Amino acid sequence: MSTETADVPPFICPYCDTAISLPDDDRRFHACNHCGKQLDLPAQFAFLRGIAAFDEAQDANIALKQSRSRRTSAFIARENAIVDVFTEAYCSVQAALGGDLTNSQRALGVEMMVNMALLFAKRSMISRLEVNYWNLLMVEHTAQEEYDAIREKLAHSSSIFGALKRLRWRQRKRQLRRTFPKLDSSIKQVADNIAFVNPPHARRTDWKLLD
Numbered sequence: 001m002s003t004e005t006a007d008v009p010p011f012i013c014p015y016c017d018t019a020i021s022l023p024d025d026d027r028r029f030h031a032c033n034h035c036g037k038q039l040d041l042p043a044q045f046a047f048l049r050g051i052a053a054f055d056e057a058q059d060a061n062i063a064l065k066q067s068r069s070r071r072t073s074a075f076i077a078r079e080n081a082i083v084d085v086f087t088e089a090y091c092s093v094q095a096a097l098g099g100d101l102t103n104s105q106r107a108l109g110v111e112m113m114v115n116m117a118l119l120f121a122k123r124s125m126i127s128r129l130e131v132n133y134w135n136l137l138m139v140e141h142t143a144q145e146e147y148d149a150i151r152e153k154l155a156h157s158s159s160i161f162g163a164l165k166r167l168r169w170r171q172r173k174r175q176l177r178r179t180f181p182k183l184d185s186s187i188k189q190v191a192d193n194i195a196f197v198n199p200p201h202a203r204r205t206d207w208k209l210l211d
């Protein structure tokens with residue numbers, strides 16, 4: 001891990017959004033001195049490296065797409081260099097997802113993995129199966145968020161919301177309920193087929209299908 005210097009920006013706890021100081025030894029877990037949540041430091045650092053590399057590669061990719069000289073050797077070299085940075089991001093985010101992250105970090109990590117997996121599959125660097133895996137995880141994260149939001153709305157809405165709106169929410173909620181078991185078995189099946197050496201922990205472990 002990089003050594004702390006005065007130039008290093010403060011570490012922001014992902015749970016409470018507060019700048020906190022970190023221990024200078026190489027322990028894995030550290031309790032935030034503001035909110036008390038346990039931070040998996042290697043996972044947090046890998047996530048930060050992954051985001052930085054992803055942003056860098058995205059920006060370079062946008063600039064490259066705007067350039068007019070296509071298929072020249074300079075263009076191809078720049079394109080390959082960008083893919084290298086995306087590869088770095090892919091490995092870092094995957095490593096981060098192997099540890100403990102917050103739910104929003106997991107969701108963002110999965111979204112980044114889907115984007116990069118699509119790009120890599122086009123270059124035959126990874127299998128379509130792997131793209132499918134990350135895509136299914138993104139669908140699950142999105143469906144869980146939507147389900148929780150609908151439950152919240154139904155619990156807190158009263159007469160200010162029309163009966164028709166509530167009916168539509170209930171229908172959507174039922175539709176989502178039917179989706180979860182199918183998603184679960186698809187994810188497990190694809191993961192089995194991929195046979196990860198270090199399976200990612202990118203699904204929400206705290207999520208429960210509540211009424």
Ligand SMILES: [Zn+2]
Nearest residue numbers: 013016032035
């Ligand atoms: Zn905190």
